[in-house]
Amino acid sequence: MLQYAFKRALSLCLSLCLASVVIFAVVEIAPGDPASFMLGINAQPDTIAALRAELGLDQGKFVRYLEWTGGMLRGDFGTSYTYRSSITDMIAERMWISLPLALYALALSTLIAFPVGLYAASTRGAPGDVAVMGVTQLGIAIPNFWFAMLLVMIFAIKLRWFSAGGFAGWDDGLFIGVKSLTLPAIALALPQASILSRVMRSALIETLSEDYIRTARAKGLSRQAVLWRHALRNAMIPVLTIIGLQFSFLMAGAIIIEQVFFLPGLGRLVFQAITQRDLIVVESVVMLLVFAVISVNFIIDLAYAAVDPRLRHGP
Amino acid sequence: MRQYRSLIIGTFLSLIVLIAATFSFVWIPYDIMQLSIPDKLQTPNWDHFLGTDHFGRDILSMIMVGARTSLAVALLAVGIGMGIGVPLGLAAATRRGAFLDEVIMRTNDLIFAFPSLVIAILITALFGAGAMNAIIAIGIFNIPVFARVSRGAALSLWQKEFILAARVSGKSKLRISVEHILPNLTNLLIVQGTIQFSLGILAEAGLSYVGLGAQPPTPSWGRMLADAQTMVSFAPHLALIPGSAIILTVLGLNLMGDGLRDALDPKLRKSRQ
Numbered sequence: 378m379l380q381y382a383f384k385r386a387l388s389l390c391l392s393l394c395l396a397s398v399v400i401f402a403v404v405e406i407a408p409g410d411p412a413s414f415m416l417g418i419n420a421q422p423d424t425i426a427a428l429r430a431e432l433g434l435d436q437g438k439f440v441r442y443l444e445w446t447g448g449m450l451r452g453d454f455g456t457s458y459t460y461r462s463s464i465t466d467m468i469a470e471r472m473w474i475s476l477p478l479a480l481y482a483l484a485l486s487t488l489i490a491f492p493v494g495l496y497a498a499s500t501r502g503a504p505g506d507v508a509v510m511g512v513t514q515l516g517i518a519i520p521n522f523w524f525a526m527l528l529v530m531i532f533a534i535k536l537r538w539f540s541a542g543g544f545a546g547w548d549d550g551l552f553i554g555v556k557s558l559t560l561p562a563i564a565l566a567l568p569q570a571s572i573l574s575r576v577m578r579s580a581l582i583e584t585l586s587e588d589y590i591r592t593a594r595a596k597g598l599s600r601q602a603v604l605w606r607h608a609l610r611n612a613m614i615p616v617l618t619i620i621g622l623q624f625s626f627l628m629a630g631a632i633i634i635e636q637v638f639f640l641p642g643l644g645r646l647v648f649q650a651i652t653q654r655d656l657i658v659v660e661s662v663v664m665l666l667v668f669a670v671i672s673v674n675f676i677i678d679l680a681y682a683a684v685d686p687r688l689r690h691g692p
Numbered sequence: 693m694r695q696y697r698s699l700i701i702g703t704f705l706s707l708i709v710l711i712a713a714t715f716s717f718v719w720i721p722y723d724i725m726q727l728s729i730p731d732k733l734q735t736p737n738w739d740h741f742l743g744t745d746h747f748g749r750d751i752l753s754m755i756m757v758g759a760r761t762s763l764a765v766a767l768l769a770v771g772i773g774m775g776i777g778v779p780l781g782l783a784a785a786t787r788r789g790a791f792l793d794e795v796i797m798r799t800n801d802l803i804f805a806f807p808s809l810v811i812a813i814l815i816t817a818l819f820g821a822g823a824m825n826a827i828i829a830i831g832i833f834n835i836p837v838f839a840r841v842s843r844g845a846a847l848s849l850w851q852k853e854f855i856l857a858a859r860v861s862g863k864s865k866l867r868i869s870v871e872h873i874l875p876n877l878t879n880l881l882i883v884q885g886t887i888q889f890s891l892g893i894l895a896e897a898g899l900s901y902v903g904l905g906a907q908p909p910t911p912s913w914g915r916m917l918a919d920a921q922t923m924v925s926f927a928p929h930l931a932l933i934p935g936s937a938i939i940l941t942v943l944g945l946n947l948m949g950d951g952l953r954d955a956l957d958p959k960l961r962k963s964r965q
């Protein structure tokens with residue numbers, strides 16, 4: 378197990394190194410110089426050169442890459458070109474919206490998908506199952522930003538239960554904060570819940586057709602007992618994989634959903650930074666998102682290996 | 693008939709969109725470049741079957757032309773994924789476990805690790821918003837999907853006796869891959885292509901929604917939704933109609949993908965039931 382964990386950790390580090398090179402390269406080759414952008418079209422060449430020197434843009438690409446990655450390793454993401462403030466602080470501030478939003482959506486999607494998947498699997502082929510499959514098929518097809526608009530239309534504009542956008546902040550209490558994130562989280566969770574329900578259903582159906590389930594039934598256990606005690610546990614492996622993958626979708630999906638609800642999270646930070654050519658902020662936030670996704674997948678891989686020893690030896 | 697229900701419904705929905713898109717080249721009810729402020733924000737009526745937008749443009753016409761954008765972006769993105777991913781997957785399968793295979797598959801893993809939408813946003817934002825960059829951004833993330841699928845299937849085909857026979861007859865690995873492996877992957881690639889196509893439509897809509905897809909005056913469904921956002925309180929049809937168009941297209945393609953998988957691979961149908 379230790380050897381496996383070491384190998385996976387090594388591959389995690391390699392992936393992160395490669396990811397940082399790719400992100401840096403993409404941003405580097407993109408047209409548009411931050412200094413000229415900040416000073417406008419009428420700027421003098423010497424002013425631009427001075428600003429470039431101040432921002433450290435006159436240094437070689439390799440030096441800048443090393444400074445950027447070295448800084449990140451120390452927890453220092455550098456200074457924003459536009460706001461002249463610490464990117465670490467900016468990210469930390471936005472993180473208090475984006476992370477709770479992604480986790481809230483993940484919790485919602487899991488809470489919806491488990492009972493729905495279980496119900497569909499246990500009533501397989503019955504009208505209830507067919508209805509669940511139809512609704513989830515529809516759920517997958519709905520773009521979450523459109524669903525978000527629909528939610529705003531119904532719950533914010535018509536019923537006035539929630540606000541149509543913005544974030545009240547955590548200072549006024551947990552309830553207020555959670556309430557501002559509820560519609561965005563529902564919008565984010567819908568497609569994921571649909572996918573997860575279907576995975577849950579098919580994983581359970583497959584497990585229920587295994588020999589050991591028949592044995593358990595033959596020994597006199599009730600259908601329900603078999604489902605809860607034996608099938609559910611074994612069906613969890615594919616379900617866990619999807620939950621891990623969903624984290625990445627939720628982080629990415631949050632970027633667009635934050636636009637719909639005008640939430641000042643990481644997504645809006647990236648958009649603002651892109652339009653202002655604040656490239657160092659763009660690089661850092663994207664790297665952070667990639668780090669989050671790769672790390673979650675790493676943890677899930679380890680969790681698997683702990684649950685199923687066969688997986689430690691690879692395919 | 694019952695077993696092909698998904699395929700029939702899916703194909704029907706997809707065909708409607710395809711016909712609307714193709715037909716829009718020849719005829720649309722109203723010119724979408726023609727603004728008519730007196731006719732603005734009409735709800736569906738006999739003159740304007742799906743109503744008009746805030747500039748008085750006919751929504752049905754915009755939906756028809758928008759279908760063109762959505763389908764073209766998604767189709768080309770699938771083309772990029774297939775065109776690059778399948779040869780890579782086939783090449784990796786010929787040298788299982790060798791350096792080439794490792795490099796191809798690890799690069800794939802790396803692309804998989806990136807939150808695709810974030811990178812698509814990054815690419816389109818940095819290199820300029822527009823349909824072309826959207827196609828490239830979505831296409832890049834289709835490459836590892838096709839590479840992985842074709843490698844997996846090719847690996848099992850390489851164990852088959854007819855491939856062994858071809859090898860014994862002296863054919864090169866390249867020729868075997870092209871003449872024997874690839875034709876046997878067609879079904880799988882059609883099914884995967886349909887799924888990626890529907891994901892491409894959703895991705896294009898998302899990118900256009902945030903202003904990074906096709907640029908005005910080219911209509912796109914995502915863009916129409918973005919324009920509708922500030923008007924949903926008094927003109928909900930502006931949001932409901934393009935949204936429904938996206939849903940019907942994606943639903944149609946997903947159902948068609950499911951149906952095709954069942955129809956083309958009866959083994960799978962049996963195990964799924």
